[in-house]
Amino acid sequence: MSPVESYAAVPVSDSRSHYQRQVAHKLALLAVLVSLCALAMALDLAIGSETLSLHQVVQGLLHPQQVAPEIRVVLWDIRLPVTLTAAIAGAGLALSGSLMQTVLDNPLAEPFTLGISAAAGFGAALAIVFQASALAFLPLPAEFIVTGNAFLFSLLTVICIGLFAARTGLAPEMVVLLGIAVHFIFTAMLGMAQYLADADQLQALVFWMMGSLMKTGWRKVEILFVIVGAAVPVLGLLSWRITALRGFGSQAAVLGVAVKHLRMALLLLAALMASSITATIGVVGFIGLVAPHMARMLVGEDQRFSLALTAACGALVLTLASIFSKTVFPGAVLPIGMVTSLLGVPFFLWLLLGHRARRF
Amino acid sequence: MLELHAVSVELSGSRIVSDVALRVGAGQTMALLGRNGAGKSTLVKALAGLLPYAGRAMLDGKELACLPAGARGAHLGYVAQDPAMLAARLTVFELLLLSQNSRRLGWSPPRQSFQRADDILGMLGISGLAAAMPMQLSGGQRQMVALALALVNRPRLLLLDEPTSALDLANQFHLLDTVERYTRRNGIATLMVLHDLNLASRYADRSVLLEGGEVRAQGATGDVLTGERLAQVYGVHCHIVPVAGRRAIIPVELCR
Numbered sequence: 001m002s003p004v005e006s007y008a009a010v011p012v013s014d015s016r017s018h019y020q021r022q023v024a025h026k027l028a029l030l031a032v033l034v035s036l037c038a039l040a041m042a043l044d045l046a047i048g049s050e051t052l053s054l055h056q057v058v059q060g061l062l063h064p065q066q067v068a069p070e071i072r073v074v075l076w077d078i079r080l081p082v083t084l085t086a087a088i089a090g091a092g093l094a095l096s097g098s099l100m101q102t103v104l105d106n107p108l109a110e111p112f113t114l115g116i117s118a119a120a121g122f123g124a125a126l127a128i129v130f131q132a133s134a135l136a137f138l139p140l141p142a143e144f145i146v147t148g149n150a151f152l153f154s155l156l157t158v159i160c161i162g163l164f165a166a167r168t169g170l171a172p173e174m175v176v177l178l179g180i181a182v183h184f185i186f187t188a189m190l191g192m193a194q195y196l197a198d199a200d201q202l203q204a205l206v207f208w209m210m211g212s213l214m215k216t217g218w219r220k221v222e223i224l225f226v227i228v229g230a231a232v233p234v235l236g237l238l239s240w241r242i243t244a245l246r247g248f249g250s251q252a253a254v255l256g257v258a259v260k261h262l263r264m265a266l267l268l269l270a271a272l273m274a275s276s277i278t279a280t281i282g283v284v285g286f287i288g289l290v291a292p293h294m295a296r297m298l299v300g301e302d303q304r305f306s307l308a309l310t311a312a313c314g315a316l317v318l319t320l321a322s323i324f325s326k327t328v329f330p331g332a333v334l335p336i337g338m339v340t341s342l343l344g345v346p347f348f349l350w351l352l353l354g355h356r357a358r359r360f
Numbered sequence: 361m362l363e364l365h366a367v368s369v370e371l372s373g374s375r376i377v378s379d380v381a382l383r384v385g386a387g388q389t390m391a392l393l394g395r396n397g398a399g400k401s402t403l404v405k406a407l408a409g410l411l412p413y414a415g416r417a418m419l420d421g422k423e424l425a426c427l428p429a430g431a432r433g434a435h436l437g438y439v440a441q442d443p444a445m446l447a448a449r450l451t452v453f454e455l456l457l458l459s460q461n462s463r464r465l466g467w468s469p470p471r472q473s474f475q476r477a478d479d480i481l482g483m484l485g486i487s488g489l490a491a492a493m494p495m496q497l498s499g500g501q502r503q504m505v506a507l508a509l510a511l512v513n514r515p516r517l518l519l520l521d522e523p524t525s526a527l528d529l530a531n532q533f534h535l536l537d538t539v540e541r542y543t544r545r546n547g548i549a550t551l552m553v554l555h556d557l558n559l560a561s562r563y564a565d566r567s568v569l570l571e572g573g574e575v576r577a578q579g580a581t582g583d584v585l586t587g588e589r590l591a592q593v594y595g596v597h598c599h600i601v602p603v604a605g606r607r608a609i610i611p612v613e614l615c616r
Contacts, residue, residue: 015490244462256432
């Protein structure tokens with residue numbers, strides 16, 4: 001009799017059917033999350049200074065010529081870019097956070113762990129306070145000077161940290177410490193820029209740092225869509241390897257996964273998404289930290305499902321935050337960065353405590 | 361099968377393994393023995409591709425370091441001292457699928473992955489663990505799962521780093537019986553780090569005794585594990601007595 005016979009109580013065919021039931025359950029959860037996202041986006045389109053009915057929203061989206069011109073303008077020119085920005089940026093920040101947590105092997109990592117927010121802030125400050133553009137050689141429209149500066153500084157920061165870490169063989173925890181050091185350097189320089197700014201410049205800079213969906217437009221939606229949209233299929237293709245990295249860590253190399261190259265590629269993807277989103281809407285915290293945890297609590301570590309659910313959670317939370325930012329003080333729109341934490345923390349705690357209750 | 365020629369490993373500038381040469385034939389099990397810090401785990405990690413090494417390590421005539429990434433899993437099975445999968449929020453069955461498809465670009469795992477996962481769970485007698493997560497398992501169960509993950513790709517070389525360290529007496533025999541049977545039946549080479557000299561004596565066809573990163577002795581396990589040599593390497597007087605047709609190694613006292 002085998003000493004481990006007690007482990008073998010389950011018939012072999014059951015393990016396969018259990019796995020298949022799990023997959024069906026995860027797909028159902030994903031469908032629910034995507035449906036909730038669609039509903040939240042419809043509500044975000046409907047709610048505003050002039051509230052529309054859901055019927056008007058659907059009619060205006062599907063048959064724009066059949067609704068009144070003012071509804072068409074409100075929907076297509078004002079609200080749709082904001083709603084789409086919320087959904088795409090939420091998904092992108094969540095994915096970026098998930099990748100950072102995997103690459104840095106740190107559950108507390110988020111898109112801004114390596115100093116992206118401070119670097120973007122400093123880049124924006126250079127444009128707002130000193131009217132300096134790091135992209136002066138490009139014929140950029142005026143509205144893109146702040147965005148371009150913020151994007152360039154944040155992306156270059158992460159690339160430099162990543163290359164330095166790869167060349168010197170730094171362990172993930174050392175990379176996090178390096179990121180914190182870089183964050184403080186840019187925060188100090190940002191403080192200096194604020195000190196030198198006049199009242200109007202200071203107001204513009206502080207408002208930029210708070211994060212706002214109101215800075216968006218169709219052009220920015222297109223850019224975000226291209227960057228986040230390009231990352232999604234790449235992540236889909238890499239999802240088995242990312243799961244191997246999460247599941248086996250550096251030992252994934254034994255299975256033929258090029259761990260160093262994969263880490264670098266994921267870091268670049270995360271930085272690209274976080275930098276472009278931060279440059280477009282400012283610093284929006286919390287989503288990149290908690291959306292990956294929400295997804296993992298719901299579907300586990302299989303990144304084929306976890307990454308998709310992470311994106312859906314991020315899109316849902318930022319869209320709900322957008323609705324909340326318009327409704328909490330009628331007539332005013334709160335900066336989105338403030339709202340995400342207020343809205344997300346209670347939900348995350350509920351999920352965390354509910355999950356613990358089920359486990360123990 | 362596995363042949364090492366002057367394999368050396370350096371960590372942070374200091375040489376941990378020096379000029380190791382050994383050979384493990386098809387269907388053979390070799391034990392890597394030695395005191396703590398002798399370089400056993402470092403050598404195994406290097407062969408697993410986790411550390412760079414100098415020298416030549418050939419598996420079936422091909423340099424290990426030059427194996428195409430996609431073929432590594434089919435050549436190598438590795439059970440670490442502290443398997444990383446223990447913290448993952450994946451079920452044992454998911455881990456077995458992942459182990460076979462870690463470089464896959466498609467969405468669904470192929471049908472044969474399910475069959476292999478079922479087979480290996482059945483072979484090790486742990487089908488009941490398929491839906492469990494490693495963090496919910498005992499140390500011994502995790503060791504069995506780690507072995508299942510190493511074997512599921514049907515490797516040509518099995519590297520085991522203290523595979524019985526968390527197992528009770530019965531499961532030590534069960535795991536090593538399984539490894540021995542698998543090694544012989546499939547004609548693979550197995551290299552395992554062991555601290556229990558009696559288990560090495562029972563299960564290893566050949567043994568290598570490392571000291572300070574260098575090979576102190578190698579050959580048939582019975583020839584390597586002599587009382588005089590154990591006293592020199594471990595600093596412990598041992599009696600070696602025949603028990604039920606086998607050699608039992610009984611540590612008596614520290615050498616003075």
